Amino acid sequence: MNAHFGNDVANDIADEITTQIANLSLSRRGFLRGLAAGSFVLATGIRPAQAQEAKAPETKTQETKKYAGEAMSGGLRDDPRLFLTIADDGTVSLLCNRAEMGQGVRTSWAMVVADELEAELARLIVAQAPGDEARYGNQNTDGSRSMRHHFQALRRIGAAARRMLEEEAAARWNVPVAQVRAERHEVVHAASGRRLGFGALARGAAQRPVPAADALVFKTPAQFRYIGRDGIGLVDNLDITTGKAVYGADARIEGMVFAVVARPPVYGGKLKRYDASRAVRVPGVLQVVVIEPTPIPSAFQPLGGVAVIAENTYAAIKGRSLLDIEWDDGPNAGYDSARYRETLEAAAGQPGKVVRNNGDADAALARAARRVEATYYIPHLAQAPMEPPTATARVTADLCEVWCSVQAPEAIRSDLSKRFKLPLDKVVVHPLLLGGGFGRKSKPDFASEAAILSRAMNGRPVKLTFTREDDLQNGFLHTVSVERLQAGLDAQGRAQAWLHRTVAPTIQSIFMPGAKQEGAFELAMGAVDMPFAIPHVRVENPAAEAHTRLGWFRSVSNIPHAFAVQSFAAELAAAAGRDPKDYLLELLGADRVIDPAFMSDDWLYGEDPKRYAYDTARLRGVIERVAQEAGWGRSLPPGHGLGIAAHRSFVTYAAVVVEVAVGAGGKLTIPRVDIALDCGAVINPDRVRAQLEGAVIQGISLATVGEISFKAGRVEQSNFHNYPVTRIGAAPKQIHTHLVTPTGFDAPLGGVGEPGLPPVAPALANAIFAATGKRIRRLPIGEQLA
Amino acid sequence: MTTFTVNGSAHRHDGDPEMPLLWYLRDLAGLTGTKYGCGAGLCGTCTVLVDGQAARACLLPVGQLGGRAITTIEGLSADGMHPVQVAWRELNVAQCGYCQAGQIMQAAALLAKAPRPSDADIDAAMSGNLCRCGTYPRIRAAILRAAEGAKS
Numbered sequence: 001m002n003a004h005f006g007n008d009v010a011n012d013i014a015d016e017i018t019t020q021i022a023n024l025s026l027s028r029r030g031f032l033r034g035l036a037a038g039s040f041v042l043a044t045g046i047r048p049a050q051a052q053e054a055k056a057p058e059t060k061t062q063e064t065k066k067y068a069g070e071a072m073s074g075g076l077r078d079d080p081r082l083f084l085t086i087a088d089d090g091t092v093s094l095l096c097n098r099a100e101m102g103q104g105v106r107t108s109w110a111m112v113v114a115d116e117l118e119a120e121l122a123r124l125i126v127a128q129a130p131g132d133e134a135r136y137g138n139q140n141t142d143g144s145r146s147m148r149h150h151f152q153a154l155r156r157i158g159a160a161a162r163r164m165l166e167e168e169a170a171a172r173w174n175v176p177v178a179q180v181r182a183e184r185h186e187v188v189h190a191a192s193g194r195r196l197g198f199g200a201l202a203r204g205a206a207q208r209p210v211p212a213a214d215a216l217v218f219k220t221p222a223q224f225r226y227i228g229r230d231g232i233g234l235v236d237n238l239d240i241t242t243g244k245a246v247y248g249a250d251a252r253i254e255g256m257v258f259a260v261v262a263r264p265p266v267y268g269g270k271l272k273r274y275d276a277s278r279a280v281r282v283p284g285v286l287q288v289v290v291i292e293p294t295p296i297p298s299a300f301q302p303l304g305g306v307a308v309i310a311e312n313t314y315a316a317i318k319g320r321s322l323l324d325i326e327w328d329d330g331p332n333a334g335y336d337s338a339r340y341r342e343t344l345e346a347a348a349g350q351p352g353k354v355v356r357n358n359g360d361a362d363a364a365l366a367r368a369a370r371r372v373e374a375t376y377y378i379p380h381l382a383q384a385p386m387e388p389p390t391a392t393a394r395v396t397a398d399l400c401e402v403w404c405s406v407q408a409p410e411a412i413r414s415d416l417s418k419r420f421k422l423p424l425d426k427v428v429v430h431p432l433l434l435g436g437g438f439g440r441k442s443k444p445d446f447a448s449e450a451a452i453l454s455r456a457m458n459g460r461p462v463k464l465t466f467t468r469e470d471d472l473q474n475g476f477l478h479t480v481s482v483e484r485l486q487a488g489l490d491a492q493g494r495a496q497a498w499l500h501r502t503v504a505p506t507i508q509s510i511f512m513p514g515a516k517q518e519g520a521f522e523l524a525m526g527a528v529d530m531p532f533a534i535p536h537v538r539v540e541n542p543a544a545e546a547h548t549r550l551g552w553f554r555s556v557s558n559i560p561h562a563f564a565v566q567s568f569a570a571e572l573a574a575a576a577g578r579d580p581k582d583y584l585l586e587l588l589g590a591d592r593v594i595d596p597a598f599m600s601d602d603w604l605y606g607e608d609p610k611r612y613a614y615d616t617a618r619l620r621g622v623i624e625r626v627a628q629e630a631g632w633g634r635s636l637p638p639g640h641g642l643g644i645a646a647h648r649s650f651v652t653y654a655a656v657v658v659e660v661a662v663g664a665g666g667k668l669t670i671p672r673v674d675i676a677l678d679c680g681a682v683i684n685p686d687r688v689r690a691q692l693e694g695a696v697i698q699g700i701s702l703a704t705v706g707e708i709s710f711k712a713g714r715v716e717q718s719n720f721h722n723y724p725v726t727r728i729g730a731a732p733k734q735i736h737t738h739l740v741t742p743t744g745f746d747a748p749l750g751g752v753g754e755p756g757l758p759p760v761a762p763a764l765a766n767a768i769f770a771a772t773g774k775r776i777r778r779l780p781i782g783e784q785l786a
Numbered sequence: 787m788t789t790f791t792v793n794g795s796a797h798r799h800d801g802d803p804e805m806p807l808l809w810y811l812r813d814l815a816g817l818t819g820t821k822y823g824c825g826a827g828l829c830g831t832c833t834v835l836v837d838g839q840a841a842r843a844c845l846l847p848v849g850q851l852g853g854r855a856i857t858t859i860e861g862l863s864a865d866g867m868h869p870v871q872v873a874w875r876e877l878n879v880a881q882c883g884y885c886q887a888g889q890i891m892q893a894a895a896l897l898a899k900a901p902r903p904s905d906a907d908i909d910a911a912m913s914g915n916l917c918r919c920g921t922y923p924r925i926r927a928a929i930l931r932a933a934e935g936a937k938s
Binding site (some may be wrong): 100101102103104181233234236237238240241242243244245246249250252258283284311312313314315317318384385386387388433434435436437463465467468485686687690691693694695696698701719720721725726727728729731732733734735 | 801805806823825828854859867870871874878883884885886912917922924926
């Protein structure tokens with residue numbers, strides 16, 4: 001064993017991390033040593049190279065096609081030596097391999113590992129893994145995947161380390177390992193009453209081979225002390241409530257300067273000429289730097305523009321305001337969202353690429369006793385995390401370092417490695433806490449900008465801040481959609497035919513020139529994976545051209561698809577003169593598991609169809625649960641209404657009942673929302689509830705007030721006065737969350753961060769219809785009730 | 787030159803008097819607990835106390851703060867045990883946590899004025915503080931919890 005990675009060093013590092021995490025001050029030395037030096041080991045050292053060679057125990061089949069975490073770039077790692085340190089004093093350090101953006105992943109991962117390790121959660125600290133997918137496995141925090149993909153791997157990490165500690169204790173006592181067991185941070189030999197703390201055992205335990213995955217013994221659910229338990233405090237609670245938590249925007253690197261960038265206001269625009277003579281006279285302004293534009297489609301690369309670098313952010317902003325710039329707006333100069341809506345509607349009126357076809361929808365529509373048709377519109381949205389994109393970079397001749405809040409650190413490494421022609425290991429990304437992400441921070445353009453500017457400043461660290469205006473006007477927006485639905489009902493009001501035309505520019509347009517069709521991943525977010533038992537179904541995708549930079553927004557294409565499908569289900573109920581909940585259940589039909597191929601679902605969220613095929617009984621389950629909990633059918637005061645909607649996304653089933661009150665002048669209030677979720681096993685109930693509460697409010701926000709619009713290629717909104725976000729007074733007074741009781745912890749997990757969002761807007765629109773008879777088909781609701 | 791205190795410590799600013807307190811705190815004083823969210827007084831993320839009153843640091847030119855006592859989240863309590871901070875932890879209010887410093891400062895100012903706030907008091911006092919994660923139900927509950935805690 002290499003002495004350089006000996007126990008003293010490991011303990012020193014653990015101590016430093018303890019201190020750093022406790023203080024959360026960004027002392028560079030401690031932070032870098034702790035997180036980037038590759039020193040996280042189980043008490044004593046193995047070299048990083050050895051750790052990388054220590055292949056994750058494979059528990060999966062020999063099939064060539066991979067799913068879930070194993071199919072992700074970098075794969076899935078479960079070697080405890082990569083993620084765990086145990087110091088002499090017993091402090092356990094866990095490297096969290098996913099970005100914390102409010103979903104509680106740091107706490108939830110700690111719960112799982114601590115439980116299987118039999119560690120005390122209070123004696124476990126969580127540090128953030130640096131960007132390095134070759135070493136740690138996939139790190140892209142999106143798609144509601146962190147717990148879904150990693151739960152079993154985290155259990156293996158904890159259980160393997162527990163076994164190593166037990167083996168060490170047994171060897172020291174010269175007793176069979178079967179006679180000892182780990183219990184609350186100690187290993188105990190019951191027969192003799194001997195016990196040794198984890199700290200005392202760690203040094204020896206780390207020398208032992210990591211047990212094979214199939215040799216591991218896991219705790220039973222009855223033995224869990226943290227998994228599935230409510231009321232576990234967040235590991236970051238103290239830091240957050242005392243202002244010590246370090247977000248991407250809070251990195252403080254010695255000698256750093258501060259920058260903002262004036263970017264082309266139109267996607268694809270370029271700098272024509274600029275005059276910085278007034279800007280440079282602002283006290284504190286140090287330099288003005290031109291960033292070259294990236295030709296469109298520009299993927300995650302910077303848009304280009306003029307950067308002002310100053311001694312503080314204020315001087316940079318003030319300097320920028322005094323730049324005199326003329327832009328060449330380029331091919332998207334005419335983008336006008338009101339006119340584009342007409343373009344999308346016209347496209348929805350014509351046949352498009354058939355993306356799902358069962359039976360003969362045209363013939364069934366032609367012979368239907370009654371035809372119902374509706375067209376829905378969902379505008380562009382901005383994620384608008386409270387912390388706008390911010391990154392700090394230091395780029396010298398042979399090393400590029402970035403500190404930022406980021407959902408996908410490896411994307412930064414890959415981009416900057418190519419840009420600066422540096423080997424990947426010379427691009428170091430330190431992920432800090434995210435002040436919200438919602439998809440925006442999976443795109444690392446802001447990190448690239450900071451790095452470009454640091455290089456321009458000869459290696460001086462540069463903190464690049466997106467102002468809120470930049471965030472809204474130069475973002476990666478949610479797409480804009482028109483969804484046209486037609487159905488044919490028979491004489492009894494039963495749906496016999498379903499024709500859905502979904503028209504929306506695709507996120508693929510930022511990578512592929514001329515991409516005009518929704519991708520498989522977009523179509524399988526609620527358009528083709530429509531579960532209703534209707535004999536004749538066709539889904540079409542007419543072409544749509546993108547005119548701005550698009551990106552993922554929490555739950556992505558599920559937003560427009562669920563809004564249209566679930567609003568339309570209620571419209572059909574009204575047409576048939578039926579109760580919306582009863583009719584929804586009838587549309588869903590008899591319980592069955594639907595073959596994804598039948599729905600032409602080529603994506604299934606990257607999951608194995610054998611484990612994750614659409615189970616309509618689970619959607620029925622959440623519909624019935626939420627209806628019961630919300631008191632569906634109860635008598636309501638005048639002006640009140642209840643609406644229901646249900647949607648599966650991220651392989652999780654969700655249903656929502658909204659109660660609205662529509663008062664004089666169309667004033668909308670939302671007294672109560674109930675939401676039921678079936679995500680399989682619930683690991684951290686408190687955080688699942690928190691995600692649902694948040695999803696309800698974010699769903700209400702986008703449904704009532706969220707809209708980004710364009711004129712002359714430019715975003716018309718600039719800040720929270722004209723891109724409003726729901727405030728406390730407009731949020732529901734009551735949100736009741738209902739978690740379907742887990743059937744066990746070995747069943748496949750579903751996602752949690754996103755699935756609560758899609759059913760909210762249609763349930764709200766359906767409630768408004770129940771209260772007023774007015775059907776909302778265009779979001780946001782805005783002044784439509786006035 | 788402007789002199790004032792931050793969390794009880796004397797501060798002196800010789801630079802641009804127009805610089806908002808927010809950037810003074812974050813970039814010059816190294817107090818990053820106070821966050822930027824909009825720069826226009828629209829989101830409340832940068833809320834601090836000025837002589838005990840909640841104020842938006844992004845709108846306060848440092849040059850106008852002569853003689854004032856500023857309290858930031860770092861100085862709300864010595865040990866994180868202000869009743870609002872305690873209640874925030876007990877109810878796991880935070881999701882991403884970025885807006886919570888501003889929420890906590892606003893809530894502390896509210897409870898200083900209205901020890902037993904009604905729902906309407908909470909709506910009025912907290913409506914300037916945005917949370918994109920949607921923690922409002924727990925913010926409301928935590929304010930009521932803190933009011934209870936302070937009473938007992």
